Amino acid sequence: MYDELIESGDLPLARKSVLPGTGFFLPDTLEEDLEAQQTEAALEGAEVAVIADPDADGLACVALLREAYDDIQNVPEPDADEADADDDDDASDDEPLEEFEPTPHSVALIPASPHDVEDALARVAEYGDEGIDIFVCDLAPDRYEYVEDELDAALETADSIAWYDHHQWGDDVAQAVRDAGVDLVVGDSDEECSADVVYRSLEYDFNLMYEELAAVTRDHDLWLREDPRSDDLADYAYWTDPAEYVEVVREYGVDLPDWVQEYIAERRVEKEALIEQAVGRAELREIGGYTVGITYGRCSQNEVAEAMREQGADASVIVKPAGSASIRGTDEFDRCHEVAGKVNGGGHPKAAGCKPDIYDDMLDYANHWTTRGAVTKRVILDAFRDVVAEADAAEDTAEDADADA
Template sequence: MDDELIDDGSIPLSRRTRLPGKGFFYPDSLDDERAERRAREAVEGADVVVIADADADGLACAAMIRERYDAALDVASFEADIEDRLSEEAAGSIDPDDGETEDAEKADDAANTNEVAETDDADDPHERSAVALVAAGPYSLDTAFERVAEYAEPGIDLYVCDLCPDEFEWIAEPLSDLLEVAGTARWFDHHQWDESAAESVREAGVDLVVGDSEEECTADVTLRSIDADLGDRFGELAAVTRDHDLWIKEDPRSDDLADYAYWTSPEEYVTMVGTYGVDLPDPVRRFLESRRVEKQDRIDAAVDRAAVHGIGDWSVAVTYGRCSQNEVAETLRERGADAAVIVKPAGSASIRGSEGFERAHEVAGRVNGGGHPKAAGCKPDIYEDMLDYAHHWTTEGQAARKLILGAFEAVAEEAESVGSDDDAE
């Protein structure tokens, strides 16, 4: 397929953002081969393996663990890479979206998609760390476990960070196989765990620490749980990461971390924040500035497409497009929406709540997803073939919108029923 048909600067943004990124059109079979190769290259010979979500929170945990083992990579080669990218973008020789695939959208969807946010580093010139990083999504944990079990050296220290399985059964066998290889196994998270799943993970022999999802991000949990005093740099990294991950939004630096994790490779992000903490160096700041022009245009386009629905006591704004969903949701909340839904061209959707709506995870749970009370995601099971996706793109997610709004209505009816029962008592 001609790249220009998918994502080219000459296509008007209003049309370009209705399609998924280039990564969506990359066949799963080839993507699996690439991910398998990356996992093998990272894990073989490593003393420690970190399986982490590829957003700013999960990657902050990986940076802390590398610091704990004195295994951080040299930052200079990554800084040189950024300068090269900036030069190529200025010359117009690469598209601003290169490196940003639809897979990367899971960085903000916390508990709902299979994919991993990674750029193509098949020819990665950088050295390998003794603390291997394997990026995973909540629904690809079984695959990540299988790959690490296959390629890791016996006796590794294993860490799993910022990932929560919705059920234990589907990870039971691969986790058991992995624990036969691992010497120690620790799991840090802050999502809302099913009690039986948490108990099963602990019974399997894992030291599981789950923080309060309303108070801590996983970086907080990791910082207080690993056996090392990492100093103020990592304490500040955890605090600023929390500011974005829990959507506190009091520290503007948290947007820098979230955007940078979304737009670059996990290895680069871990190396940069491991070296500099939240005080990102000049090349990174210039890189972020270069990307944010297009980012804001996408936000504006998604906000302009939004339609508002009254459901129960809630005002629900629904929009469509390839965009930064958190910023879109925040803008819609500022305009009076209690909840915001951003349907993506790849078929997934982000659901964001507010002080007036803390049931995002309940809505997502009815349409093949999950997450937090104020931040959740889903991917409705309605895409059988490419014709379904074609309809999705040309109707701006009509079928997905209908299902998600139906889930809001069901949650509203349930809330009303519970309220009536309480009044009767």
Template sequence: MDDWLIDDDRLSLGRKSVLPGEGFFFPDSFEAEQAEAEARDILTDAGVVVIADPDADGLACTALIREAHGEGALLPAGPHELQEALAWTADYAEPDATVFVCDLCPDSESDLGALEDLTDHVERVVWFDHHQWTDELAALVDRAGVERTVGDSEEVCTADVALAELDHEFDEQYADLAAVTRDHDLWIREDPRSDDLADYSYWSEPEEYIETIDEHGPDLSEAVHEFIAEKRVEKEALVTKAVDRAELREVGEWTVGVTYGRCSQNEVAEALREQGADAAVIVKPAGSASIRGTETFERAHEVAQQVNGGGHPKAAGCKPDIYDDMLDYAHHWTTQGAVAKQAIVDAFKRLPEEDGEGVDTER
């Protein structure tokens, strides 16, 4: 396949909106080999290791750990990469290392297949999070000897947990960083700096982001603000595309906004909320989807858990298990995620009813 076929820079905005980024077209096996080699380099000789989701919350945790311990080799890992990250750390970390796992919640027991190997190999494993854990997975992690602290997902982000649990007197800028990170991660949006942090963490490399917040805290620099402003031109155009193709569906007692596109899901969800949606489903060209709730729908994680995912009551992610070959992906792109949309809408329909106290009851 010619490189130019997947070159993002030559795609029109309309095509970029409905197709995945060029990284999608590299085989997982090729990326896995590269990722494992990079992990080996990161972990060799590291006394403190941080496995973290490379978003604003996970990277804020990394910055806090480095400030507290004077070091912290970062191994970035998204929710679907947790098993590999644990396995590589078990294989390549130093025996006397302390390992922190931050802002990651296992979706199933298979995500934890290498956990006992890790706890047997290293000196200490600490887990900070704020997502919704099942009792079974929590017990499995605890039995492995992990020091696990999970904050209330409606009150704190993982950076808040790290700030409280780490044995260190932090400067005020780190408390401010955690507060601004929480403002975005919990979708409070009362601090205008929080959107800047979230966008910059997405568009910059993890080490660049950590270096910036170590120097400036959540206020960033003028150069960074200029960079964000330039990137937001395309971001806003992609958001508009996704909002324009959205539809509102009545699903049981809720109005669910459903759309498709490569876009910033939070801004799309906010636009759909303003149109009357209780919840929003944003299906991505790469096959994953984001589910966002509101004050009238706080069960996003329950929907996601039915379709290979998890998360918070108001913010969750998933990737429906519906892609058997490239023809399925071709159908996904040309129908703008029709099968994935229906799988997630069906998950809304299967939610058990709640009683008057918010407790699930069978339909």
């Protein structure tokens, strides 16, 4: 396949909005080989491994742990002298550190998603030194059997494993993880982000900069939106290399330097355009007394969900070109994790994610792109109907019990 067919960077915005990024088209085996190489390199000589979701919350956990373990690395400023020597006005010290290459850390970062935390555990078990300490942050398994074997292998290698999170955990899953020998701390998902959990769980006297980092991270992760700096952190974490993000927030805190701010502003031009594309496709559906907004597109899901809320949605679904979907709730609807749980996902009462198991081959994906996620939308809306019906039935049962009492 020609590279230009899967390279989405130069696509017109309308087409870019409906197709997944380049990484989607790369085979899993290639990605797995690369992840194995990166993990082996990161763990060389490391005393601690942090398996974390590479969003702002997960990376804030890494920053806190590196501080607690006194793992410090100075961030180089972009080279202003080189920029001045370049005749191209766009090549300036306002650009991010495109070739940021951190030296080895004693606290190694191992990025992982909720769908592959077990793979990350297996790689740490394989490449980590005997007696390494392992932390898992901002990740939750839907079922214990998904991580059981890999967790056992990691426990054989590690001196200790601590797991810090704030997602919704099933009681049986949490108990099984604790019974395996893991120090699991799960915060209230309505009150804390994972960085809060790490901040209060570590026996370390953090300075105020890290308290502020946890607070501003929480502002975005819980979608409070009371501090405008939280959007900057979230966007920067999404767009830049995870290693760069961790070291930049450790050096500058939540007040990002000018060169980062200008980089974010430049990237937000396209971000806003993609948001407009997705909002323009939004539809509102009535399900059991709730208004559910649903749309499709490559976009920033929180802003799109907020736009649908302003249009009257009690809950919102953003279906992505890669086949996954984000589900966002409000005070009126707080069962997003239950909806996601019916379609191969999970999360919080007001914020969840899923990827329905409906893609058997590339023809299914082709249909997904050309129909703007029609099948995925139908499956998730059916899950909404089931959850609402079950909640109504439970309420009726409770009322009958009260009447009989």
